[in-house]
Amino acid sequence: MSKRKRKSNLSTAPAANASPRASGYRMFTDAQLDEIHHASLEILRRTGVRVYESESLELLKSAGCFVSDENLVKFPAAVIENALQDAPSRVVLCGRDGRPRLYLEGHRTYFGTGSDLPNTRDLETGERRPSLLTDVENAVKLADALPNLDFVMSMALPSDVAIETSDRRSFKAMVENTVKPLVFTAWDEDGLADIIKMAEAVVGSPEKLALNPFLLAYLEPTSPLQHSEDVLRKVLLMADHGLPFVYSPGPVEGASAPVTSAGSLALANAEIMSGIAIAQLRRKGTPVVWGCGSGPLDMKTTVATYTSPEFMKHCMALSEMAHYYYHLPVWGFSGCSDSKLPDMQAGIESALWILWTALSGANLIHDVGYIESGLTCSLEMMVVSDEIISFVKQLMAGIQLTPETLALHVIDEVGPGGEYLTSDHTMNHYRDVWYPRLFDRRSYESWQEVGEPTAVKTARQIAQEIIATHKPEPISEDVRQALQTIIDEAAARVGVSN
Amino acid sequence: MNETLFEAMKQSIIDGEAEDAERLANQAVAEGVDPLEAINKGFVLGLDDVGEQFGCGEMFLPDLVLAAEAMKTAVAILEPELAKKGTAREILGTVVMGTVEGDIHDIGKTLVATMLSASGFKVYDLGVNVAIGAFAEKAREVGADIVGVSSLLTTTMVRQRFVIEALDDMGLRPQVKVMVGGAPVTRDWVAEIGADGYSEDAIGAVAVAKRLVGK
């Protein structure tokens, strides 16, 4: 026994990102991808999009688009196709420490949380209540510690600070509580400008930020076929700074998009490519991520659903368009639910999403921990989903085929009727097997002895423990001051106090 | 004898059959049936039925929309008859609706507007990103009973209060009632800003509106 080597730590997170491959699952043929692209081009030629921003209109006009009725823009196919050529095939996101962490390219998949939830399920009381700034801090800290979350969003939308500047405050809370790359939202152009300033203060200069970005903006056009003034001001600002963003419409099928997935897909795709074209016309090479969250309006409850086969298929289709047609990074959804509680429904919906989106090979997969259709934050579901992601990463890693893993020599040595428990081969490899940290595998009696844990109870304990003890890598006092000054100036400008 | 006709009218709305509703409305005119009775004892009962079935999950939103369109077709035929008799179908009330400035979420607002007009309200839908003052101005112009303000963002929800203040400034309160809605709106918020009603969905919005106009 003593001569056998032990590996030092039990790792349940296999290095699935080391050699990502396409899963082999394909929904569409190449010819069908062509058909969708052509349908989107036809929408842009025949129907056009509304562009409610003057500088963007000028860019489109000089590129050869047709503008009528003030802001209705119709596109020759070449304008779109040429502009898409200028978008880079990969985006690298770093930590605020400058270390590269996410390679948004090919089928590398990374998971993260979501943003802007007005409610949080309180970890102590279990009650649903308005979100607070401490909820942002806690959710970010938890995401920093969870090993299978790769990037971080705000989760909570704080109700205890002035709403006008809450985007800057949330951003500061994010910077302070994680080193992982950040995906963020801003209320408007001013908020975005302040956040960019804050990010420059963190890394030291605009050049460093553009070269090693640790943030990516979440921008959304308005279905059907509208680019609001607000969102385009943000697009132009990100392009001017050479900073990455995802352009992700949220068509609600049957309300703001066709109820059929194919129609909604063609529509969304037209919205994304016309927006990305504007960014490329403003500044060639602006780093962008293809994205869309399109699910049906539930016609019984009028809720915009966050989990459905249609939503999931749409994401798969969009990934295939981005991977195989446009060769651009793609955004995804996962770990979210329509359930009001961290319960069985939430667990099932989260798991289906995570497995499916991993199969799609989407690069930047967000909304882990969302419940109540994007209205409530569940820290328990962040922990549960982290476990599911780790499980799915192990699935996606496939089976390694080498002489050592085929183990013919061991099989021969043990022979018919022998046993493997005491073999060196078992000692050397049993730690390659995945182990849960949350899901219970105890026998009945020992499960009773430890107080009959359930996944949700254990998840709550893990979350509580992490929040109480985890110490994210701190930022320097100078940087903290610089961030606070930017916030204070913004507050003074809009005339709010906290 | 009219009972079977009324029953068929009700059914045409439940089935969302605009053509049937049109034929039955024409038949009522030809047979000299009182148009007001045709609406109130026939078609409207169909709409009530559909609303109930939707409420308990039996029907889907598109069924409601179809019913509303069938209703419109019938009313379009009967209204000129009412006018000839010097009467008019009593509308339940006049509503000015919009999504407040800075907010472009329009799906929920449009749904509420559709349901209100299907239920017999006259609705002026101002669209999205509506300036605070525009609500009050429109309300005065059309003599609104209710102003409905939708906000899906916490940043824009605070402006629901300003709409109420603007109505106050123009001396339109408390005659003009205000109802608010959208994902971040809570009962506490409604109380804080002194709005008169709110609802989490479009069907509830109709009930609230009816209550506010005392129907």
Ligand code: B12
């Ligand atoms: C679709 C959607 C969008 C679409 C809107 C498209 C469109 N044409 O409307 C797009 C993608 C453009 C979008 C943009 C943004 N969105 Co948005 N969006 C949603 C989403 C997913 C669904 C909304 C919806 O249509 N639901 C379906 C309809 C039928 O329901 P409803 O609107 O709630 O309406 C019902 C009731 O509320 C009620 N009701 C509504 N109005 C009224 C009015 C009255 C008088 C009454 C009585 C009742 C009533 O009855 C309706 C019918 O039953 C919600 C999530 C959610 N679960 O709500 C986020 C959500 C509302 N969005 C959110 C955010 C943060 C944004 C952005 C700021 C994000 C960004 N990256 O910049 C931008 C803001 C743009 C802007 N300036 O307005 C947050 C809001 C958080 C907050 N409290 O502030 C949410 C909650 C999601 C999230 N957690 O991030 N969004």
